[in-house]
Amino acid sequence: MRPGSGLNFEYLPSWSIPFGFFSMAPLWGIVAGLLVSAAGVGVVFGDGFPWASRWQSTLIAGVHCLVLGVVAQTMIGALYQVLPVLGGRLIGGGLTGGRTVMWLLNLGLLCLVGGLTTSIGLFWVACLTFLPVSLLIFSISALRAAKPESQWSGSLLAVRCSLLSLVFVLLLGALQVSGYSAMLWPAYALDRHLTDIHLLWGVGGWIGLLVMGVSYQVVPMFHVTPALAAQRQKIYPLLIMASLLLTSVVWWLFPDSMLATWARWLNVFAFLGYVGELARALKQRKRKLEDASVKAWWTGIGSYLGFIVVLAARDAGLMWLWPLEWVTHLELAAGGMLIFGTILAVVLGMQLKILPFLSYLHMQRACGSDFSKIKSLPSTRDILPEIFSLGLVKLHWLNLSLIILMIFYFELAILAGLGMLAEFGLLAFSTHRVLRLLKRHI
Template identity: 25%
Template sequence: MFGASLSRWTMSYFAAALCALLGAEVLMAAGVGFPSQPLAAPLTLVLVHLVAIGWLSLLLSGALIQFVPVLVAKPLAHPELPVVALALLLAGLGSLLFGFLGMAGLSVGSMPWLPLGAIGLAGGFALNLWNLGRTLWSARPIGLAARFVAVGLVSLIGVVTLGTIFSLTLSGWTTNAAFLRLTSEGIPLHAALGLGGWLTFTAMGVSYRLLAMFMLAPEAEHRSSRIALLAGTVAILVILIGGPVCILIFDQGVIHPLLAAFALALVSLALYGQDIVRLYRTRKRPKIELNARVFAWALGSLGLAVLLLVAASARGPTDRQIGGVVFLFVFGWLTGLGLAKLYKIVAFLTWLECYGRLLGKRPTPRVQDLVDESRAMPWFWLYFTGVGVASLAVFLGAPMVFRGAAFAMLIATARICFELVLTRNLTAVPAAMLPDGYRAWPRLHLPIL
């Protein structure tokens, strides 16, 4: 990573993503969306897409812009495209949310919000897909972590395609019979490709490299890692190809491809968990830093969510059970992982911006000197406690308890964001070790120097 170029816009993606997360938690605490309202309600769709696109997809996109060049040791193919993609994604997300608000009966004007949202999001994701895809292609053959990312990007293509079809159909812009059937039957495919393929499988690949890098663990490929990649890839292809085939050709539901993909995904996740445990055990860094400890909590949330999904599937899941599992998966696993890695990545990138060019020329602080783990740890505890209570409240059908837990998550997230602001401002660094040209309160979402 040392000497690698820094993406100018990664911090902007992170800032936008964190704003979306805080907004989603405000809505949950206010009782907007599930479980206070039905799972398929338009306001629930507002909440779902604010989290899935605004928070998780922007977060992962920003991370990939910075770390795909690290994974393949090649510069980003088009470093000027991420800001254009970000503008399109934000505009598309805003239009999509307005469209859902219109479906809920709120006055949002007469603009065709859903189609405009689909166009903006498809354009923004397409630019990032092209940029990252070309970067990966230029580095063939690519390593294990990069192969996970490549498969995750293929899954994103499916997510965007289905989402565009849904938007055009729900807005009445098309009455194509095939599109109508996909909209009616394909929502589980859209969700599985998004949460399981694009977000989880890609995050798995990035975490292989980041955990090894931050814990000083060996990065050797193992047979279990290759099988995890193969099983997950086949699972995604079963959903991506088998799902639409069942709907459009065999005129059946998607339960069979989903069950087959879930079985393969269990194999992939189990082997991934084994690999992560190996990284922890073989690390050379004796003290486990906060980000690695919190990552372990997120991984535990993933395991619990999978077990609950297996149990619910065996009994025939209800909306409440599905909602509880998805909430734990999204906020315990994906969001927990995101916040944990942001805590380290923001410090790491800030250190590179301020001190990378000074390494060997003058005394510099360590990356860990930019953060105060003892001050941040209680807020991560509060966040995960809120997630656990909120998940249980969904299973038990207690919306008021859920709202209280969501408020606790909001407070914890806001405080973690403040920790990131302090890191960006080098507040923990002694004045004698501040870099030349440093200005107090630098731009938070752009490079400091």
């Protein structure tokens, strides 16, 4: 650890741990695309309305493919690389530990999707084994590594809060899977208020805080922006944890009340403060070059604002300003803006920088002190050409539009699913290309 820097580059994990997760993540985007397309085909042939409510199993399966398969998997891979830099400790378990977490996560998710789409009981039992074991091994090992050597940084604090949220999300998720499999008390486990709290902590706590913690480092570094003041970096995660706790208590004790609505808005505004800081930093970039990753960050920011508008319209609907069907549509549109428009966009933005930089870093380490060998390495632009990155961001824009439209025009689900296949197919191809280059140079 360099005194006063708060960063430590002495410990780097094996490249195959983060890249293992990065390679698997796009495949789940492809599965989500297939589910969406299949639902669209079902609509055309008169086989029901897949998005009639947020409780339909196809929708839940698709959302988990995206949030657990793509987002969580990418961020877990990134944490294996980032946490040692922030805290000066490798996540325990080494290569075997990393691979165990990855395979159990993917098997567990496969069983979850299998259970949701087929209702076969064995899938639920297997899911209840694989997913908790994977995520508990990861969260406990990562929590042990997420401790500062000297003083807390905003990044480390946000990551630690995020990992604690993951444990809570996992417990609530496992309880609900038990409900589906009738292993516990279904009526209790499938209480929709509990599902709302699971969603709140999953999106706001685990993913939201993790994105925040990592962004404190990657935005100033990759986009050459001023860093957020150290004190403010620490305030946001604490504020958000407090608002998540308060909201959960209110939702549990006073569900469907006006107080519950206000509690939700408390979280929305807590994140809005951070989003405002992020936008200000991106506006102050030192070199305003065209950059696909920056476009992805702006997409996330714009979608978050869109999410707020749609959520406000939905809440106005709850006050009987318009029909219940509209309220359901607005609820789903808000979810689409938040999950696909905001979270997936910023994770994509990070990936577009992290993938080429990490591979370059590992290649450079493998060259030792041979300057000429280092100079012969491909540049980050060669490792992940900007044309691929821009293509991914543009496909993301198209798919976000199609996802919002398909909520109102169900048939468009076929196109939205195909668009997702194209986007995540291109991401899988780009990741594989980076991995091939990396293997060639180490």
